[in-house]
Amino acid sequence: MIDFGDEYIYTIINHSNDFWRDVFQSWLTMIRAMDEKYSMQKLNSIPVWQNTNMCVGNKDIYVKTWYQHGVKIIGDFLDEDGNFLLLQDFSQKFRLANVCTMQYNSITSTISKFLKTLSVKRSDVKKNCTPFIPFYFEFILLNDKCSKVLYDMINSNDLIPKSIQKWNTELSVHLEGNVSVKELFKACFKTSTDTQVQWLQYRILYKLLPTKYYLKKISIISDDCCSFCKENVETMQHMFMSCSYTLALWNNLSMHIFRKTSKRIGFNVSNVIFGETPRSLCNKVVNFIILYTKQYVFNCSKQNKIPHITGLIHYLSFKYKVEKFIAIKSCEVLKFDRLWENWKIIFDL
Numbered sequence: 001m002i003d004f005g006d007e008y009i010y011t012i013i014n015h016s017n018d019f020w021r022d023v024f025q026s027w028l029t030m031i032r033a034m035d036e037k038y039s040m041q042k043l044n045s046i047p048v049w050q051n052t053n054m055c056v057g058n059k060d061i062y063v064k065t066w067y068q069h070g071v072k073i074i075g076d077f078l079d080e081d082g083n084f085l086l087l088q089d090f091s092q093k094f095r096l097a098n099v100c101t102m103q104y105n106s107i108t109s110t111i112s113k114f115l116k117t118l119s120v121k122r123s124d125v126k127k128n129c130t131p132f133i134p135f136y137f138e139f140i141l142l143n144d145k146c147s148k149v150l151y152d153m154i155n156s157n158d159l160i161p162k163s164i165q166k167w168n169t170e171l172s173v174h175l176e177g178n179v180s181v182k183e184l185f186k187a188c189f190k191t192s193t194d195t196q197v198q199w200l201q202y203r204i205l206y207k208l209l210p211t212k213y214y215l216k217k218i219s220i221i222s223d224d225c226c227s228f229c230k231e232n233v234e235t236m237q238h239m240f241m242s243c244s245y246t247l248a249l250w251n252n253l254s255m256h257i258f259r260k261t262s263k264r265i266g267f268n269v270s271n272v273i274f275g276e277t278p279r280s281l282c283n284k285v286v287n288f289i290i291l292y293t294k295q296y297v298f299n300c301s302k303q304n305k306i307p308h309i310t311g312l313i314h315y316l317s318f319k320y321k322v323e324k325f326i327a328i329k330s331c332e333v334l335k336f337d338r339l340w341e342n343w344k345i346i347f348d349l
């Protein structure tokens with residue numbers, strides 16, 4: 001694994017169990033992020049084999065005999081000045097007999113092309129003293145705590161999780177442009193410190209919530225009918241928005257807020273699933289209400305209860321009191337009161 005590129009990891013993902021598939025998938029995300037960020041600094045230690053950056057005829061390269069003789073990285077093909085080794089010198093260096101000229105030339109020209117895409121002159125690729133630290137492992141081996149390095153690296157590329165891409169496609173008619181992933185996660189994690197509701201939103205964004213549709217898909221249950229209307233399939237979008245019962249709940253909530261505060265807050269599939277963006281003080285309260293309403297709806301579905309506006313307001317009121325208690329404990333009650341000044345009236349029935 002140390003010696004190979006991304007294509008190798010991609011291949012073994014499919015032959016692993018769930019645990020290792022997750023591990024390798026994260027590793028793949030990391031090394032692809034790393035390629036872009038760090039390849040300029042460590043060009044000669046980039047692995048050549050099974051690396052999608054270096055393909056011959058759309059296929060990654062791997063020559064087993066060469067690998068067994070120690071050929072692994074770009075630097076193995078270069079001399080001290082960054083020139084490609086002559087075939088004879090290459091064969092001698094790695095004690096290889098009968099190296100095919102065409103094969104050697106096609107591999108070196110692939111490496112050359114790769115360096116050109118990075119706009120790097122080969123003469124700038126100076127060789128490090130061996131032994132080298134494997135390219136992808138350098139940042140792990142040189143840091144006592146590597147988790148932060150890995151975390152920053154994965155986040156620095158603004159990678160959009162597959163689940164968010166799916167949401168984008170499913171909700172494309174309701175969304176204006178693509179949603180910002182960072183904003184989505186902030187809308188969920190900066191709204192409340194309550195891990196229960198953060199966890200709920202995290203599972204919604206990653207499409208991991210155990211709705212009946214999901215449970216049937218993984219063969220836990222056989223009936224995927226909505227817990228409320230018993231008519232449609234209980235997907236997340238249905239349960240949180242399009243079911244007639246939840247739709248009525250959101251409409252009643254909207255009317256209740258208007259009656260109490262004269263504020264017109266509309267709930268739609270986009271702000272219900274993702275939360276209201278951009279983040280602002282007003283949206284913070286709206287996101288609080290949306291998050292806990294979803295938690296309430298989800299709890300109702302688990303308990304086979306029909307969601308109702310009175311139950312919801314009691315639930316929101318209780319969560320508001322908990323949040324206020326936390327604010328008092330952390331000496332932030334003034335800030336909290338300012339935030340809720342024009343909103344707390346909604347808890348009066």
Ligand SMILES: [Zn+2]
Binds near residue numbers: 230231232243244
């Ligand atoms: Zn339903």
